[in-house]
Amino acid sequence: MELPISTANLKMRALMNVISGELRRLHKALIQSEAEDFGLPGDPFQLLNLVVNHPHFAWLHALSELMVEMDASLDSDEIIDSNTAAAFKAMIETLIGPRVPSNALFRERYLSLLQHSPAVVMAHGELRRALDKIPDRLPDEPHK
Secondary structure (H helix, E strand, C coil), X not given: CCCCCCHHHHHHHHHHHHHHHHHHHHHHHHHHHHHHHHCCCCCHHHHHHHHHHCHHHHHHHHHHHHHXXXXXXXHCCCCCCHHHHHHHXXXXXXXXXXXXXXCHHHHHHHHHHHHHCHHHXXXXXXXXXXXXXXXXXXXXXXXX
């Protein structure tokens, strides 16, 4: 069954697509920085194998899984409203900040790379700029 698409849904879906793209750029910058630190593999397939299987890269799986979840939501026919967007924003911010970390190892490694990699800093800034367009709280969430 096809759901009616509102202008608000289209705008939120477009914004979430931007955020998905920014997450990809950040993910790529994190992998590249970690690969340089670890020792660059000979080809992209070796890098993929390292990212998927080597413990040095395991901390990145939390971001990878979140990206898969977001892409699945965007690829579905479900409505992407401000509540959905706010929920994804919260999940992202529990990884990269400023919310309380959901994964302490991820946050520790992430903050370290923010201090040492200009590419990660730039990708982080672009992602933050996109995330700032989504309200911080769900409309029915009480004020703190």
